[in-house]
Amino acid sequence: MSSVMVGFFIFAPQSKLVMKSEEERSVDSDGSDAIKPFTTVEEFLFQEPLYQRLDLAGCIEEIEVLYRRQQRTADGHCPFCCRQSTFAVSGQGVPGGDPWNNIQSRKSFDTVSLICARDREHALYYFVRIDDLIIQKVGQLPSLADIANDESKTFRNVLERSDSRELHMAIGLAAHGVGIGSFVYLRRIFERLILKRFTAHKDAMGWQDAEFVKLRMAEKITFLSSFLPAFMVKNAIIYNILSKGVHELNESECLKYFEILKQSIVWILQQDQEAKAEAEKIAAYTKAITQISGSISSV
Template structure:
């Protein structure tokens, strides 16, 4: 659990995200500040998925031991708070398993009982590129919106990130489904255009990904975020919304794969049938 928290803080979270030490154990705080485990992510230098491993210097190992000793004598109360109140900087290095010259640097600042990631190179955005790069072909022009959504999130611009997620729903999922539904024999274009958004999803559900139709509140949450929520609230909710978009894209990819497989099997069976019947 601690390793996952340390990994996610590096890969998923933007700069200046505050993590409250009071909401974790001493061992969890130490694991983050002196993490030397694995960071599973995309290496922007290799342009491939990779695993980075952390290494601590002798000085860092000694600093970790000193902090553990101090904390072991202060299970709670004022002394514990004082250990994490004054400003302290912690720097970590991780090395790519494909090429040790590819280095990931992370800098944390501890102050007022919080851990804040104040520096990182490559950025969390660059480390996530491998996660969403696979959607480039299927999204076409809308890939730029996915790219920008995650870039704005990593730059702590929550409202802008929400705006680009909404554009993906409108310009990719909805536009694509509408184009396909218009070809159906029983399609009623007038009723569709008069309907509210949630009702439009009902009209289009036969051509929309299952994840999207099962989560109709996605669009309204994003819209509310753009018009009513603060930046911090948008940043707090972004990951869940992004994952819903990813799952919807995965549904589309799987549906396309199944469609191609069915077409191929049908063609192959037809070929076999013709060949057998000629005998």
């Protein structure tokens, strides 16, 4: 395979993008400062905390997006629209004459920005460090915590005040790479939401508290299968992580499960919002029908 020439620069073929051995790209023994494989530009910009080191080796398409050789959009929360949006990724442009001719050995501080499709003035800015295909975010505006907390505000109408406060704490801690602390807060919220589901339906279903409390989390999710998002029920086994004690968890394990748990909470809250909107619609129609019935009977 030949190298791909783009402008003045050369992209090495994908097969040659691994320049360090696995030993050289070693993972720290406690997992707290491990180099993780890079997944996607969208995940990197919207989910990874500052300073997390990620390995770009083999990710030619993602590198092309980061360095403006390929156009891409990314979906995420826009803190200016206060809702989910699609953003155009604007990668680092490399000016003509730049001595860089091989991404593998690039050492630089670069910028990436996201431009909201609804309004070009809604921009998220990222400052990144790349060094021998190891990339890390070293700055961003607005912060990950500000974006995520603005997103959590969209669920305030279905969240208890204490859950809302703890979700805020969890997101803030995760944005700073604090795995165990953020995970424990999310676990508390998740457990309360699951218990709330059980309480809401137990009388109608004839369930007993005793048969529910003894179950492990994966079993509770299967037990409540008719009242939880299908994806969660199908993958119930992953929630057994929640049955582990805090002393059994490590930082990297908690950060790994953070997004799954946060997304699960979002799904449950979205279900609650849909149910609330449906109940409000029914109440409004019932009121309108009552008024019409009253006017008909008075004719």
